[in-house]
Amino acid sequence: MKTIDELLAAGVSGKRVFVRADLNVPLSDGTITDDGRIRAVLPTVKALADAGAKVVVASHLGRPKGAPDPAFSLAPAASRLGELLGSAVAFATDTVGQSAQDTVAGLAEGQVAVLENLRFNAGETSKDDAERGAFADQLAALADVYVGDGFGAVHRKHASVYDLPAKLPHYAGYLIATEVDVLKKLTEDVRRPYVVVLGGAKVSDKLAVIDQLLDKADRLLIGGGMAYTFLKAKGHEVGISLLQEDQVPAVTEYMERAEKQGVELVLPVDVVVSRTFPDLKTKAPTEHTVVDADKIPADQEGLDIGPKTRELYASKLADAATVFWNGPMGVFEHPDYAEGTKAVAQALVDSDGFTVVGGGDSAAAVRTLGFDETAFGHISTGGGASLEYLEGKTLPGLAALED
Numbered sequence: 001m002k003t004i005d006e007l008l009a010a011g012v013s014g015k016r017v018f019v020r021a022d023l024n025v026p027l028s029d030g031t032i033t034d035d036g037r038i039r040a041v042l043p044t045v046k047a048l049a050d051a052g053a054k055v056v057v058a059s060h061l062g063r064p065k066g067a068p069d070p071a072f073s074l075a076p077a078a079s080r081l082g083e084l085l086g087s088a089v090a091f092a093t094d095t096v097g098q099s100a101q102d103t104v105a106g107l108a109e110g111q112v113a114v115l116e117n118l119r120f121n122a123g124e125t126s127k128d129d130a131e132r133g134a135f136a137d138q139l140a141a142l143a144d145v146y147v148g149d150g151f152g153a154v155h156r157k158h159a160s161v162y163d164l165p166a167k168l169p170h171y172a173g174y175l176i177a178t179e180v181d182v183l184k185k186l187t188e189d190v191r192r193p194y195v196v197v198l199g200g201a202k203v204s205d206k207l208a209v210i211d212q213l214l215d216k217a218d219r220l221l222i223g224g225g226m227a228y229t230f231l232k233a234k235g236h237e238v239g240i241s242l243l244q245e246d247q248v249p250a251v252t253e254y255m256e257r258a259e260k261q262g263v264e265l266v267l268p269v270d271v272v273v274s275r276t277f278p279d280l281k282t283k284a285p286t287e288h289t290v291v292d293a294d295k296i297p298a299d300q301e302g303l304d305i306g307p308k309t310r311e312l313y314a315s316k317l318a319d320a321a322t323v324f325w326n327g328p329m330g331v332f333e334h335p336d337y338a339e340g341t342k343a344v345a346q347a348l349v350d351s352d353g354f355t356v357v358g359g360g361d362s363a364a365a366v367r368t369l370g371f372d373e374t375a376f377g378h379i380s381t382g383g384g385a386s387l388e389y390l391e392g393k394t395l396p397g398l399a400a401l402e403d
C-alpha cells in the first residue's frame with residue numbers, strides 16, 4: 001500500500017488530489033455534535049495543501065437515498081474543516097456537476113475544496129458495477145491523484161471508496177495508515193489478557209464479529225443494546241428492550257462455544273430500566289430503576305448497565321493487556337443512561353494495557369462524556385470498519401489501495 005509520504009516525496013504542487021475522507025459526523029439540527037472525524041483527516045489535508053496540491057475532499061454523510069437531501073448536506077462539515085484549517089474552504093453544491101467542476105477548476109495551489117455529499121448521487125452506493133464505475137469516472141475527471149483516508153467507510157464497496165482508486169494513482173492517507181497499524185496489533189500476536197467490550201445498537205452487525213472474536217479474545221463483555229438478545233437466549237424476560245429475536249439461536253451457539261473454548265463471556269447482572277425511551281433532544285429527566293438482569297419488567301426496557309455490572313466490568317478490565325471496545329453500554333446521549341459507558345471508559349483510562357475505542361458513536365461517547373482522548377491507546381474513526389477488520393474480512397477500501 002503506497003502512503004501519502006511517497007506521494008509528497010514525488011511532489012504534488014499544482015496537482016488535483018482527491019481525498020476520500022469520512023466526514024460522517026453526528027449532527028443535531030444542523031449543528032455538528034462531535035467533530036472527531038473531521039479532525040482525524042486534518043494531517044492529510046494539511047500536508048497536501050502545504051505541499052501546493054489542489055485538495056478536493058469528498059465524503060458521505062448519513063444515508064440519503066441517492067438524491068440531494070439538505071438534511072445530509074456536507075456544508076456544515078466543510079465550514080468546520082475550514083475553521084480547523086484556519087483558511088477558507090471552497091464548497092461545491094454538487095458532486096460531479098457544474099458546481100464541482102467550476103470549484104475544482106478555480107482552486108489555487110494549496111487551496112482546499114469539499115464536494116457535496118457523495119451519496120446524493122445514486123452511483124456512489126449502487127450495487128451495479130457499471131453504474132458505480134460511471135460515477136467513479138466522473139469523479140476521476142476532477143482529480144490527478146487519489147488519497148484514501150476515510151477509514152470509517154473502507155468496509156463499503158462504493159464508487160469513491162472502491163472503484164475510483166483504480167482509475168487514478170492511489171495512496172493511503174495518514175489516518176488509514178495509522179488505523180491499519182493499530183488494528184494489525186489487535187489481530188496479530190496480541191498481548192493477553194485480550195478483553196473485548198461490545199455494546200451499542202447495531203446488534204446484527206456485531207453478532208457476526210463475535211463469531212470470530214471467540215477464537216481471539218480471552219474475555220467478551222457484552223453491554224448496550226447487544227445484551228438483551230443474550231439475556232433472552234438465557235431464558236430471561238427482557239421486556240421491551242432492544243432485541244434481535246432472530247439472532248437468539250446464534251447467540252445461544254456463541255455462549256456454548258465460549259464455554260467450550262474457555263472464553264469468558266460476561267453479561268450484565270443488573271440493568272437500568274424505564275417504561276419509555278428517553279427524549280434525546282430535551283434530555284428531560286426520566287423515571288428509571290435498577291433491576292437484576294433476570295428481572296426486567298415486561299413493560300420496561302433496559303437502557304444502561306447497572307451499578308453492579310459497572311463494577312464487574314471494571315474488574316474484568318483491570319488486568320487486561322489489550323482492550324478493544326465498540327458500542328456504548330447504554331443510551332449515553334441521555335444523562336440518566338450514561339453511567340455505564342462512563343464506567344467502561346474510565347476502566348480503559350485506568351488500564352495499563354493497550355486500549356482501542358472503535359466506533360463513531362463510541363468515540364463520540366468518549367469525547368462528549370468528557371474523557372481526554374490521549375488517555376486511550378487509539379480511538380478509531382470506524383465502528384463497522386474496525387469490526388469487519390477484526391473479523392478478518394477483506395475491506396474493499398483497503399484492497400483498492402493495494403497495488
Ligand SMILES: Nc1ncnc2c1ncn2[C@@H]1O[C@H](COP(=O)(O)OP(=O)(O)OP(=O)(O)O)[C@@H](O)[C@H]1O
Pocket residue numbers: 199200201202203223224225226242302303304326327328329330331332333358359360361362363381382383384
Ligand atoms: N440499551 C440500549 N437500547 C437502545 N439503544 C442503545 C442501548 N445502548 C446503547 N444504545 C444506542 O446505541 C447507539 C450506538 O450504537 P452503534 O452500534 O452505532 O455504536 P458504534 O458502533 O460505536 O457506532 P458506529 O458503528 O457508528 O461507529 C447509541 O446511539 C446508543 O443510544
Ligand SMILES: O=C(O)[C@H](O)COP(=O)(O)O
Pocket residue numbers: 022024062063152153156360382383384385
Ligand atoms: O458511521 C460509519 O460507520 C461510517 O461513516 C460508515 O457509514 P455507513 O454505515 O452509512 O456506510
